[in-house]
Amino acid sequence: MSSQPNAQKLVYLDHSATTPVRPEVLAAMLPYFAGKFGNPSSVHAWGDEARKAIDDGREKVSSLIGASPDEVIFTSGGTEADNLAIRGVAHARKAYGNHLITSQIEHHAVLHTFEALQKEGFRVTFVPCDKHGLIDPDDIRRAITKDTILISIMHGQNEVGTIEPIGEIGEIARSHGVLFHSDAVQSAGKVPISVGDLNVDLLTLSSHKIYGPKGVGGLFVRKGLRLAPQATGGAHENRLRAGTENVPGIVGFGEACRLAKAELPEESKRLIELRDKLIAGFLREIPDVDLNGHPILRLPHNVNISVKYLEGEAMLLNLDRMGVAASSGSACTSGSLEPSHVLLAMGLSHETAHGSLRFSLGSSNTAEDIDYVLEILPPIVKKLRSMSAFGPGSSF
Amino acid sequence: MSSQPNAQKLVYLDHSATTPVRPEVLAAMLPYFAGKFGNPSSVHAWGDEARKAIDDGREKVSSLIGASPDEVIFTSGGTEADNLAIRGVAHARKAYGNHLITSQIEHHAVLHTFEALQKEGFRVTFVPCDKHGLIDPDDIRRAITKDTILISIMHGQNEVGTIEPIGEIGEIARSHGVLFHSDAVQSAGKVPISVGDLNVDLLTLSSHKIYGPKGVGGLFVRKGLRLAPQATGGAHENRLRAGTENVPGIVGFGEACRLAKAELPEESKRLIELRDKLIAGFLREIPDVDLNGHPILRLPHNVNISVKYLEGEAMLLNLDRMGVAASSGSACTSGSLEPSHVLLAMGLSHETAHGSLRFSLGSSNTAEDIDYVLEILPPIVKKLRSMSAFGPGSSF
Amino acid sequence: MYNDKVMDHFFNPRNVGELENPDGVGQVGNPVCGDVMRITLRINDNRIEDIKFRTFGCGAAIATSSMVTEMVKGLTLEEAMQISNKEVAEALGGLPTQKLHCSNLAAEAVHAAIKDYRQKKGLD
Amino acid sequence: MYNDKVMDHFFNPRNVGELENPDGVGQVGNPVCGDVMRITLRINDNRIEDIKFRTFGCGAAIATSSMVTEMVKGLTLEEAMQISNKEVAEALGGLPTQKLHCSNLAAEAVHAAIKDYRQKKGLD
């Protein structure tokens, strides 16, 4: 981390963007770079060793979500897993219907993939959410037609932290004979997930969000389900995903899943305490602040607020100078013109959406980190508001 | 590496399958797992640091092939880069024509991708090769029609090591206004490559074949060329390849390219000497052995022989027990029924193709390794031949 | 992302605020895009005697606002009308590409304030 | 890939070779697939008195060939005809899935050799 001259402290609160690799995970990976570096497809000792390593990783990843090992396909990350699930079902089952259902608040990896399928001729229903970012299972039920072949609804919303009623939606999908995918990139390792209980047929995971390495993700594919592969080549990953396996990445992902599973009950309790302390502090210390996302059905590590009359990037730059890493739903941080589609779908005005900040907590955070943020953000807001074109009295 | 009880020595001769990560490369990567772990898209110091790291990686990778940094897109490996190049051009330019040209001896990542495009309705010409695995540029020229939108011919053949006349084919493609892709996974870092001299528009690279980490590859995309992205999501990699960047992987790939470039002239000379010693030794020590691939236009690290009357896997298992890692073009090693499509395209009989062995050399190999292999393979061959159903006198 | 000069103008913005009874007021931008700038001017003898800004927006929006106030203070109205958004970005040593559009409107805000002044005076 | 028993039969194959003047010869497999097995038998009193094999093929092909020679030596022809490819694989403690088809033909080779013997003797 490059030094921040004004920072009394470095506080990373952007764990939904990415997390550091845990020391235990890195230690598990290290032997596979130079010593045990074989290609799992090779017929010799180096190859055997690598094959065993990915089998072991598959076992650990599947165990986090209550799947069996042969139901997990390794990919290069959450984005690729989302693409494989959605395109894979759409292309494999287009003979059965051309209607797809998703929501307005999915991650871009899901949303843009459905938009691409629209251009291919599929009909897509984007169901809305309520002001807390919650999707109504009845909206899904009503959207299903005899042509519907896939429903994709995320498990935990990445920006505002709302946990969606996946179990209920899964039952609806199952009872209508429609395949069901859920993006659980933000939830896995944070809240308990069982693919059996949830009635999902496909579930997306990403390693770098749970203290595993970047460059590896996983897709749960229920036994017997056939997908159209999206990358063709060698006969890797049950012929669903060609390309030499990222062995150290898979080993690290496996170890990250094992640790997440073991520590989940205690760690999620700890994060919820920190989360609620931060939310209460913001609402108390800063005027004209709203909490975004659901007050109760919420990921343990997510805090999202709108700071009225301000734009997100300006706050992020000030936080950064004080050593604090966060993120924002403002368009300015993404290079697009529109602010977060999620906040807009929840009914926020463009101006308010531009002024959103997300603080996502993780294993390194302590109560002191929370105190520090609560100490530095109020004066930043005050200073920026003093130069804003908007304010309580403005036409805003 | 698990211990091999009978081995006096461990000799890895499967560098075309994968290579160990070099210590310098691992050292370059290490800071990016836990310390500098940010997401390059983030607006804070952790993000800036990660962004700089991938910019630096892009600079080093592009420099290996004489491209400019903004012409390199990072992928999860060679397979994904091949898919993106071929599907990306086919889908972006189908309005201009539906004819594609490739060869019969491409890697499966290319071959199966063209076969998938055939199913989508594209017409594909698979040009043949001669008995040395060499492709005739005139065959390409003759195959071009006014509907041709893409030619893809590999640079160095991964099984038999033949180096194809890419520069000549590039000129033909250019003069006909057809885009040209080349898979240089096996050649990059082994022989000098300049995308300018070769007249290629797209070129595939893979990190784990040149002492970089698995899980990362690169695609050169000539400036101004538009591709249809194959994975949709965030606006990463110039909107061509969505997904959080594999930062440590990219850093490692960059360092591997930098080292490969610096050491190429000397290392390729060294490898050619070892290669020629091994080839000469095999031809001298074992009766009924043929060299596969071109005798002169050959990758510095490739040795491929056919050992008559024997099947490859049986030899590999014996070599493995003696600590030697190699690979084979036999179907038995791949779980398919047909032996290597490359050896068959070169005109080998099925039986002879089954008996092929590939020894691919790398940085750790010494003259003593070669001596050891030349000492142990002849008795293995003798023993296996004594139990083979075939022999010089057989109906074979 | 931003260079040091941009960061300096962002963290230490010049001429922040609103002039009382200004001679001209200009507001440009669109809250939808996340950038709105308001410029107030004091004009004396056809020259910009004082200028202040208030901006809702990102780092680039605030830095360009601050920069333009320094650039035009003391200029004649005709001179100030010549200053373009592009020159403001150049004076800052450049901006990231994605910031060159909506966040770089400060010169336009000055022009709008000058026009407002001229209109009020019946000069237009 | 292979278990220890398969490896043992592969590296230390039993009954390798070709009997001189055999009573029955069976050859199965296809060089296209990479597996060809030749079994030679010595029959005495309706029993397999001696058996040898020669195999062109992979580890599984050689190991199953070796295994089957041990399994059928001393059996009556009727008993030997009952042994299936599947039982040979089981006797070896199992084979990788992709090896269960073309590389597991050893019992068939024995059956072919017995048929050859019967044909030659006019017993069929």
Ligand SMILES: Cc1ncc(COP(=O)(O)O)c(C=O)c1O
């Ligand atoms: C909900 C969700 N889905 C998908 C992704 C994409 O995952 P990855 O970064 O591994 O491609 C992310 C993270 O960016 C996410 O938060």
Ligand SMILES: Cc1ncc(COP(=O)(O)O)c(C=O)c1O
């Ligand atoms: C010529 C060639 N192309 C493509 C690939 C695939 O590359 P990767 O293993 O990085 O997916 C390989 C290696 O297997 C190769 O040798």
